[in-house]
């Protein structure tokens with residue numbers, strides 16, 4: 001298998017590519033030889049940037065809390081003191097921020113990435129935001145002559161560490177082709193979905209399904225226990241049937257033990273449900289299951305569980321039972 005990625009490094013071989021339009025195989029097959037910026041080194045950003053460094057990319061990092069840059073610097077990353085400095089010193093800059101507010105601030109605020117952008121450069125926002133936010137960021141970036149791609153990811157902490165994310169991209173197709181070797185270092189597949197906003201919408205639809213599934217699973221775990229069944233057996237039964245999902249097998253055993261080691265923070269899942277509800281509202285679609293799930297995540301946040309894994313939503317159900 002031919003390795004792809006940065007010059008001198010490489011991804012881990014064959015990758016799946018899904019595209020609404022033909023993409024340039026020559027840029028896909030070639031490596032990426034420019035400098036790569038990475039803004040936002042949280043649960044997802046740190047392993048993604050780390051994989052780029054390990055693949056041989058010339059990476060420059062920035063994070064609001066500077067100490068989170070240190071492990072990346074130890075791996076060989078350079079550091080710049082602001083998003084604008086990263087953008088001006090790099091050919092392509094990735095951003096992995098918490099929510100719409102932080103994504104806009106880092107891209108468009110004072111000393112934001114847009115200030116360092118220029119023709120020939122690219123900005124790839126991999127944060128989960130709504131389409132309007134993505135379009136706003138895209139407008140700021142492209143007004144400098146630079147190119148913009150939104151590329152939110154499906155897959156959590158472990159897939160980020162293992163370079164097995166799924167990229168849901170939209171925007172500038174030539175930037176998509178240019179950064180494809182980098183996406184292939186960080187992910188196992190990539191979709192190009194057309195205009196800016198389509199990647200954001202796809203990501204919100206996927207995550208609203210996930211958030212509702214987790215609530216339904218939590219209800220099942222609690223009910224099984226209440227009627228005298230072993231919830232561990234429920235997890236095993238589900239894993240062998242038609243509703244088997246990696247998420248249930250992965251999170252079920254620790255949920256039974258009331259342990260919620262954070263892979264996907266609950267506050268981000270609730271943010272995604274909030275944004276999905278607004279998306280549905282924009283086309284007058286009713287999504288009552290998601291609306292009910294959202295209320296439970298909000299209740300979990302008010303119980304102080306915002307930074308726990310989103311599977312901690314089961315604690316909000318337990319609290320409801322106790323307060324009956």
Ligand SMILES: NC(=O)C1=CN([C@@H]2O[C@H](COP(=O)(O)OP(=O)(O)OC[C@H]3O[C@@H](n4cnc5c(N)ncnc54)[C@H](OP(=O)(O)O)[C@@H]3O)[C@@H](O)[C@H]2O)C=CC1
Pocket residue numbers: 039040041042043044045063064065066068096097098099101102105106126127128129153154155156157263264265268269
């Ligand atoms: N965790 C997961 O499983 C997945 C998460 N996502 C999405 O990816 C994004 C990042 O998630 P994740 O890494 O888990 O989140 P984290 O909360 O771990 O990291 C959030 C990042 O955003 C930064 N940030 C927050 N607010 C600001 C601000 N006002 N200005 C500048 N930087 C800010 C944080 O900086 P600081 O370190 O200073 O706080 C940190 O770098 C989210 O949009 C999330 O929905 C997508 C797929 C999976």
Ligand SMILES: O=CCCC(=O)O
Pocket residue numbers: 128153154155156207264
């Ligand atoms: O946005 C978070 C998604 C988590 C996952 O896909 O497992």
